[in-house]
Amino acid sequence: MDTLDHLAATLGPRNCLTSAEDMAPYAVDWRGAYRGLPRAVLRPASTEEVAAAVRACAAEGLAIVPAGGRTGLCGGAVVSDNGPPAVVMSLERMNRIRAVDARDFSLIAEAGCVIQTVQQAAAAVDRLFPLSWGAQGSAMVGGALSTNAGGIRTIRWGNARDLVLGLEVVLPDGRVLNDLRRVRKDNSGYALRHLFLGGEGTLGVITAAALRLVPALRRVETAFVAVPSPEAALDLLSRVMGSGAEVIAFELIIRECLRIVDRNGIGIRIPLPLDSPWYVMVELAAAHPSVPLRGMLEETLAEAAEAGEATDAALADSEAQRANFWRIREDYPDCARREGPAISTDTSVPVSAVPAFLGRVEKALSARWPEGRLQALGHAGDGNIHVSLGAPAGMDREAWTARAGEAEALVNAIAVDLGGSFSAEHGIGQSKRHAMATHKDPVALDVMRAVKAAIDPLGTMNPGKMLP
Amino acid sequence: MDTLDHLAATLGPRNCLTSAEDMAPYAVDWRGAYRGLPRAVLRPASTEEVAAAVRACAAEGLAIVPAGGRTGLCGGAVVSDNGPPAVVMSLERMNRIRAVDARDFSLIAEAGCVIQTVQQAAAAVDRLFPLSWGAQGSAMVGGALSTNAGGIRTIRWGNARDLVLGLEVVLPDGRVLNDLRRVRKDNSGYALRHLFLGGEGTLGVITAAALRLVPALRRVETAFVAVPSPEAALDLLSRVMGSGAEVIAFELIIRECLRIVDRNGIGIRIPLPLDSPWYVMVELAAAHPSVPLRGMLEETLAEAAEAGEATDAALADSEAQRANFWRIREDYPDCARREGPAISTDTSVPVSAVPAFLGRVEKALSARWPEGRLQALGHAGDGNIHVSLGAPAGMDREAWTARAGEAEALVNAIAVDLGGSFSAEHGIGQSKRHAMATHKDPVALDVMRAVKAAIDPLGTMNPGKMLP
Numbered sequence: 008m009d010t011l012d013h014l015a016a017t018l019g020p021r022n023c024l025t026s027a028e029d030m031a032p033y034a035v036d037w038r039g040a041y042r043g044l045p046r047a048v049l050r051p052a053s054t055e056e057v058a059a060a061v062r063a064c065a066a067e068g069l070a071i072v073p074a075g076g077r078t079g080l081c082g083g084a085v086v087s088d089n090g091p092p093a094v095v096m097s098l099e100r101m102n103r104i105r106a107v108d109a110r111d112f113s114l115i116a117e118a119g120c121v122i123q124t125v126q127q128a129a130a131a132v133d134r135l136f137p138l139s140w141g142a143q144g145s146a147m148v149g150g151a152l153s154t155n156a157g158g159i160r161t162i163r164w165g166n167a168r169d170l171v172l173g174l175e176v177v178l179p180d181g182r183v184l185n186d187l188r189r190v191r192k193d194n195s196g197y198a199l200r201h202l203f204l205g206g207e208g209t210l211g212v213i214t215a216a217a218l219r220l221v222p223a224l225r226r227v228e229t230a231f232v233a234v235p236s237p238e239a240a241l242d243l244l245s246r247v248m249g250s251g252a253e254v255i256a257f258e259l260i261i262r263e264c265l266r267i268v269d270r271n272g273i274g275i276r277i278p279l280p281l282d283s284p285w286y287v288m289v290e291l292a293a294a295h296p297s298v299p300l301r302g303m304l305e306e307t308l309a310e311a312a313e314a315g316e317a318t319d320a321a322l323a324d325s326e327a328q329r330a331n332f333w334r335i336r337e338d339y340p341d342c343a344r345r346e347g348p349a350i351s352t353d354t355s356v357p358v359s360a361v362p363a364f365l366g367r368v369e370k371a372l373s374a375r376w377p378e379g380r381l382q383a384l385g386h387a388g389d390g391n392i393h394v395s396l397g398a399p400a401g402m403d404r405e406a407w408t409a410r411a412g413e414a415e416a417l418v419n420a421i422a423v424d425l426g427g428s429f430s431a432e433h434g435i436g437q438s439k440r441h442a443m444a445t446h447k448d449p450v451a452l453d454v455m456r457a458v459k460a461a462i463d464p465l466g467t468m469n470p471g472k473m474l475p
Numbered sequence: 476m477d478t479l480d481h482l483a484a485t486l487g488p489r490n491c492l493t494s495a496e497d498m499a500p501y502a503v504d505w506r507g508a509y510r511g512l513p514r515a516v517l518r519p520a521s522t523e524e525v526a527a528a529v530r531a532c533a534a535e536g537l538a539i540v541p542a543g544g545r546t547g548l549c550g551g552a553v554v555s556d557n558g559p560p561a562v563v564m565s566l567e568r569m570n571r572i573r574a575v576d577a578r579d580f581s582l583i584a585e586a587g588c589v590i591q592t593v594q595q596a597a598a599a600v601d602r603l604f605p606l607s608w609g610a611q612g613s614a615m616v617g618g619a620l621s622t623n624a625g626g627i628r629t630i631r632w633g634n635a636r637d638l639v640l641g642l643e644v645v646l647p648d649g650r651v652l653n654d655l656r657r658v659r660k661d662n663s664g665y666a667l668r669h670l671f672l673g674g675e676g677t678l679g680v681i682t683a684a685a686l687r688l689v690p691a692l693r694r695v696e697t698a699f700v701a702v703p704s705p706e707a708a709l710d711l712l713s714r715v716m717g718s719g720a721e722v723i724a725f726e727l728i729i730r731e732c733l734r735i736v737d738r739n740g741i742g743i744r745i746p747l748p749l750d751s752p753w754y755v756m757v758e759l760a761a762a763h764p765s766v767p768l769r770g771m772l773e774e775t776l777a778e779a780a781e782a783g784e785a786t787d788a789a790l791a792d793s794e795a796q797r798a799n800f801w802r803i804r805e806d807y808p809d810c811a812r813r814e815g816p817a818i819s820t821d822t823s824v825p826v827s828a829v830p831a832f833l834g835r836v837e838k839a840l841s842a843r844w845p846e847g848r849l850q851a852l853g854h855a856g857d858g859n860i861h862v863s864l865g866a867p868a869g870m871d872r873e874a875w876t877a878r879a880g881e882a883e884a885l886v887n888a889i890a891v892d893l894g895g896s897f898s899a900e901h902g903i904g905q906s907k908r909h910a911m912a913t914h915k916d917p918v919a920l921d922v923m924r925a926v927k928a929a930i931d932p933l934g935t936m937n938p939g940k941m942l943p
Contacts (some may be wrong), residue, residue, distance in 0.1 A: 087671055094806065108825075108827055109713075109717075110709065110713045110826070110827045111825050111826045111827040112716065112826070113825070118484060133717065154662065155662050155666075157660055157662075161659070161660065161684040165637075166660065166662075168666065169637065178918070178922070183918065184914060184916070184918050184919060184922065185918070186916070186919065187897075188825070188894050188895070189630070189826075189894060189901070190823045190824060190825055190858055190894065190895050190896050191823065191826070191857040191858055191859070192634065192823045192854075192857050192858070192859045192896065192899040192900050193625050193823060193895075193896035193898070193899060194622065194625075194634075194673055194896075194898050194899065194900055194901065194902045194903070195896050195897060195898040195903060195907075195910075195911060195914075195915060196673075196903065196911065196915060196919065196920075196923050196941060196942070197670055197673065197674060197678075197923050197926055198623075198636065198669045198670070198672065198673050198927075198928075199919060199922055199923065201666045201669030201670075202665055202666070202669075202670075202926075204666065205662055205664075205665070205666050206665060210665075215810045220716060222716060222718075222719045223719075224719075225719055237843075241578065245577075245578045247579065248690060249577075249601065249690060250690075250762075250763055251690045251692075251693055251761065251762025251763030251764070251766075252762075252763050253689075294718075294719025294720075295718055295719035295720050295764075296719070296764075296773055297767050297770065297771055298719075298761075298763075298765075298766050298767075299765050299766075299767075302765065303763055303765055314939050329862075355658045355659065355661060356656075356658065357576070357579050357581070357656070357657040357658055358578070358579045358659070359576055359578045359579040386660075389659040390658055390660070390661050391659070391660045403939070411824075424684065426656050426657060426658065427656070427658050428656075428658050428660065428661035428662075428663050429661065429663060430661070430662050431658070431660040431661060432660050432662055433662065434662045435662070435663060435664065439663075442663075443663060443664065447664060448653060448654070449528055449650070450646070450650050450651065450652050450653070451652060451654065451664065451667060451804060452664075453572040454646070454652065454667055454930060455664050455665050455667065456667055457929040457930060458667075458670075458929055458930075459665075460928055460929065461925040461928065461929035462925060462926075464920060473664060474664070
């Protein structure tokens with residue numbers, strides 16, 4: 008019996024897809040930038056089935072591309088075009104929440120649970136699972152953990168990595184690494200889970216995770232603030248963080264991005280006039296209802312106005328207004344797409360270097376492509392700004408994106424020069440392997456290759472991803 | 476020129492100690508339980524000197540035992556008695572704070588900085604470095620990170636691992652892994668630093684770290700509470716965490732420990748009568764001065780009293796009273812030592828399993844050694860309880876500690892059975908290698924050995940430690 012027949016027998020024929028039509032959704036990435044046809048799409052329903060399938064593939068040297076909600080932006084969940092024969096292993100059927108323990112502030116979810124489902128399971132017991140970003144309605148736990156997903160709340164609760172207490176992983180030889188524990192302290196040997204978290208499926212298949220919950224929020228206050236410059240925005244950040252208030256989001260937005268939302272957004276109102284070059288969205292929260300959050304925010308904004316850091320501000324007065332504020336941020340990517348092609352990046356720098364970064368980027372891009380429209384917004388509180396360069400009106404997509412390699416290299420080099428990263432939160436996948444080769448410390452690359460060879464000696468786990 | 480002459484020439488003769496007298500302090504561990512004479516004690520003053528010394532040792536196959544403040548409790552910083560020829564590499568002269576950036580909430584410290592010095596450098600710019608435990612006046616950054624130190628604040632800010640933004644490490648071949656960046660988000664490849672954090676010096680020598688700071692605390696409230704049982708203590712924990720107050724410590728203490736402090740502590744007053752079987756110390760904090768912390772604590776304690784979770788409580792009314800509360804916790808180990816020998820453990824379980832753990836441990840220990848005095852206190856908020864069994868009055872030290880292996884194995888087995896760890900915060904070093912062999916998942920051990928062989932193929936980094 009050949010391997011695919013064996014897999015079909017193990018998983019059931021409906022969970023070992025081999026027709027081009029059935030496999031089509033798994034053969035292209037979220038952005039439509041990467042395509043690769045697998046030999047089969049496997050859909051195991053349990054850790055045991057994952058392990059059996061991995062063993063069967065390993066025996067044949069068949070490569071495995073793990074996949075979840077497939078919302079990644081770097082082509083990590085698609086078969087590499089020029090790689091070895093591979094199957095896509097979709098974890099979508101492993102979608103059980105195995106346990107919720109409110110007293111323990113923890114929850115055990117399988118890899119195929121949608122992030123929003125995890126958030127809802129936490130909310131049902133008066134807890135918060137704070138990981139949150141645009142794709143949370145489709146992204147799954149396995150993918151979020153394998154890419155160490157970030158998002159808008161990392162200033163307060165960190166990335167996916169920081170919310171994991173324990174992991175269950177099927178190793179490349181089919182053995183199960185069972186570290187699915189809910190202990191908060193464990194110093195018994197190397198912290199192996201941190202290799203799989205952010206490992207992009209190149210070292211094994213995450214099948215389940217014990218996740219950390221936090222107290223539910225009882226007060227949230229959100230302000231939309233006009234600021235004269237990135238430098239002023241950073242002074243405001245420092246002021247609000249230094250005040251001791253709990254800052255759960257701090258987004259910096261250039262005016263051009265708001266104009267794009269204003270032109271294209273449906274039913275979104277920009278709360279301030281567009282007469283300022285930069286804007287900030289700041290959100291404070293408190294889990295205890297006695298915290299006088301509104302007054303704290305108003306006081307800090309008054310001080311900031313006095314100091315010239317803020318020139319105007321609107322506070323959300325209702326949940327509907329707050330939702331409207333956030334729609335500006337969340338709908339921006341769609342609005343921008345409607346205006347035509349753009350070259351986008353995902354860099355981070357130390358928080359205090361954000362103004363220098365933006366100054367250098369603006370100068371370099373406008374000198375090289377004066378016709379481009381600089382768009383910049385992002386998680387300034389983490390130093391993670393997404394800069395993109397929009398095409399002038401009417402420009403053809405392919406003509407514009409032909410500049411992508413050079414433009415990305417330029418922005419990446421500035422970030423790295425300022426002590427930052429060329430991949431802040433999206434990961435490497437296929438799209439940034441060339442940047443790994445250019446920018447990553449060669450010593451770090453050597454150690455990564457040694458670790459990869461030690462854990463996946465046959466190189467069957469997600470080949471052609473991450474390592475250059 | 477032989478290796479030691481070469482090292483003396485490189486580091487200067489005063490920084491390559493070879494006389495038994497000079498080396499004596501480095502030849503014994505903090506507890507006096509482990510002794511091992513090195514060939515030399517090296518005291519490099521810079522990353523370059525560390526790298527040069529590591530290269531020279533590697534060329535001769537001379538093993539290296541990294542050491543800092545040498546306050547570890549598992550013999551990790553001492554040469555193994557039956558190991559290969561080794562030098563101790565003390566990082567004590569690398570004690571500079573290289574940079575402090577208040578706006579960035581970060582600080583770069585060399586491995587030989589004392590933890591308390593780091594705390595003070597943060598406080599000088601109105602920030603907090605929250606890692607805190609008894610040995611903070613002697614322990615150094617390199618050791619704290621290599622052992623992933625915990626302590627009393629992990630319920631709020633995590634272990635040492637969670638406070639690191641970037642690392643500088645000299646690898647076993649003398650190359651420098653320079654990841655000393657202050658970025659908060661970086662998804663460019665495997666998170667290598669998490670191997671060295673908690674790696675106990677078996678993969679390389681940490682020479683410096685970029686550390687995360689948090690806003691300074693402006694309000695702190697501390698309560699000493701009598702509770703009828705561990706179950707009630709956990710209900711109280713759940714209540715105070717669920718209230719949304721910021722809990723920065725939650726310590727559970729059995730009455731016997733307070734009696735010991737009462738008998739032996741100098742100038743310490745126990746704030747409540749000793750008529751309750753268990754006590755809790757709970758500390759709330761707020762970084763913003765407007766948070767009505769006192770009222771929040773009083774309200775929660777009133778609810779807890781109503782629900783039968785607390786039978787009595789004393790709130791610290793001054794900084795002096797608060798300091799007195801904490802002296803009870805901090806002076807306990809010294810007080811206990813004065814009463815005679817004890818067998819101690821360092822286990823953790825899921826927070827919600829703490830009552831079951833304590834129940835089973837008490838039953839098992841009292842059945843086996845009815846003459847022993849059960850002592851139990853620890854970080855209940857993290858599920859990390861330190862159980863120890865004190866000798867009956869007058870019992871000889873050696874006679875009592877002859878039981879240590881069996882008693883530890885018994886407590887460890889209960890913790891592991893409840894999904895916990897046999898080494899919550901102290902690490903493995905030499906003293907818990909046997910427990911690694913007994914309790915650690917064999918698959919995890921295999922992966923750890925593969926990682927060790929990949930990064931330290933000659934096995935010269937801290938041999939005889941951690942891996943069984």
